[in-house]
Amino acid sequence: MEVELYVYDLSQGLARQMSQSFLGVQIDAVYHTALVFGGIEYFFGAGIQQTYPGATHHGRPMEVIPLGKTDLPMEIILDYLDSLRQVYTVESYNLFTHNCNNFTNDFAMFLLGMGIPNHITSLPQTVLNTPFGQILKPQLDSAMRGITQAPVAPAAIPQSSSSSRSNLNGVRDPHSSSVSNSSYVNRGSELPIGQVHHVTSLKKLDVLLTSAKNSCAVIFFTSATCPPCKLVYPAYDELAAEAGDKAVLIKVDLSEAYEIGSKYQVRATPTFISFVKGEKENEWVGASESQLRGNVRMLVQMAHPPHPHTNLRLRTLQRRHKTVTYAKIPPLDKLMGKMGTQGTDPAVTALKDFIRTREASGASDAPLPLLPTFTSLLNQSIDNDPPDSLFPLVDLLRCALVDPRVSGFLAAEHAHSTIIRVLSKPQGLGENCPYNLRIVTLQLACNLFTSSILATQLLQDSILCTPLLQLITSSLLDTAHPPIRVAAASLAFNMAAVNHVQRLDGKEDVLGEPSQVELLASLLETIANENESKDSIRGLLTAIGLLMYATPRDGELVELCQALGAKESVVAKKAFSADLKDFVTEVEQVLA
8 A cells, every 4th residue: 555644734824934933943734644545534633533535624635745655454554543542542632742743743753763853753842932823822722622633524434344444533432342243253264253145146145155054144034025024134133243254144135135035045034044163053044033032143153162271260361361560670871881883873862762752751752763774773783782681672672572563663674684683592592591581572572562463473473472482482491580481471361361362262272283293291390390480370370371281172272281191290390389279279270
């Protein structure tokens, strides 16, 4: 998709005419900017807002700047946009420090790896550097809010599915999920889920039934001249939404689809035919809502039987877990001092200032620095500098990664070159890897999970998952340094926790079974020998429990646990600490 920057002048030409006499400096415009791609204009005012291009109350843009092309999937873009909503809220808007141009700069950096023109982002500071600018700052911010935070006219709000995930005037739709069930399906399928499919041709019907060959499907044969049929239409729609991607619910109007009615020999309406795993399961006639609901729900249970673990009472393993984040900020000036001449590099000082401002004033007061310049410097250092000198740069990035805008940028980086270099460096150094570099790399890897986009990529993409697993495995083997093992267990926990959420939601694992086997084998080997660190044991137990909860009963993880005596190794940890006994019992149940 081509990405364009729409540039508006909020002063409508007055800034060019009067700025010299008022402020003592020449200002060409009071810039308002928006990003346009995919037929939608995105900007920040009353929260993050969207409209048809050029349809805002600002009128026509004074300039349209082509920024480049993004190949990112729309689903990933919308996920990142959702992460920005916690930073760009209605209340956080400030004309000088947190405005539309900060938003477009952050968004453009994610989409294209570059920000917007500097003369736009630097304008507020130019004004504040003048005596009158400082004096008029509160009045200008207050006076402009009616312009900068005006709502979008309803007729200008796009109605496409790509923007259906949240209200387009900056207010999150409480019923929307990170991916709308009515707009997207799992694993890249083109068929919508959570809604009834209206079919008039055998070809389309066959496509739908084929899509349900590993699940279940229902065909509802109706007719325009069938009043009883209409009584169960609402219930059928509700069942489709309830089933989501676990069932395909189809409606066939026989007055429009004679061929289908003939093939299935339907002689009355309403008639329902159900299928499980591609085979016909049941057929019934009549407009009984209770019968319809009961049969469809039973069908879904037949196709997707609940895992035995769901019948257990597991206080820890049956809830969602937040991933571990290492957010502590070290004394930044000392960290800069350890970098030598690199500590004065503009890319480094800009990232340091971002971290310091974010920590002191919050994310809304901390505009993103130009991240590509820092990652370029870091990559060069990893390739060329001695290992002992890398720790401060990696730690600086670790601090910045607590902000989802930074982790989101790395998620969109071409070929994930920075992440791969950072994660692979300790493995390449082997036993010669300095302690401080290994532990800060583990902590940085944990912080990558602050981005939901990147968290999924880390588990799904073998290019990222392989060095992540290698880092965990080699670090768990470090018998000399308990903090290394604790950090490695935390990273293993993060991977397991992300995959565990998928199982709680009844979705497919994002971490492939071979990767789960490799991770679990490392965890089991380590816990059998860990008798020193309570924190390490707790982290190992939790990761093992999350991996094993609701795992397929005939899968390789169960076989691995039996082969390695997992249950015995876990139960032995009851003797290590009294306050671990209850949790050990919980993990023991999912290993049984």
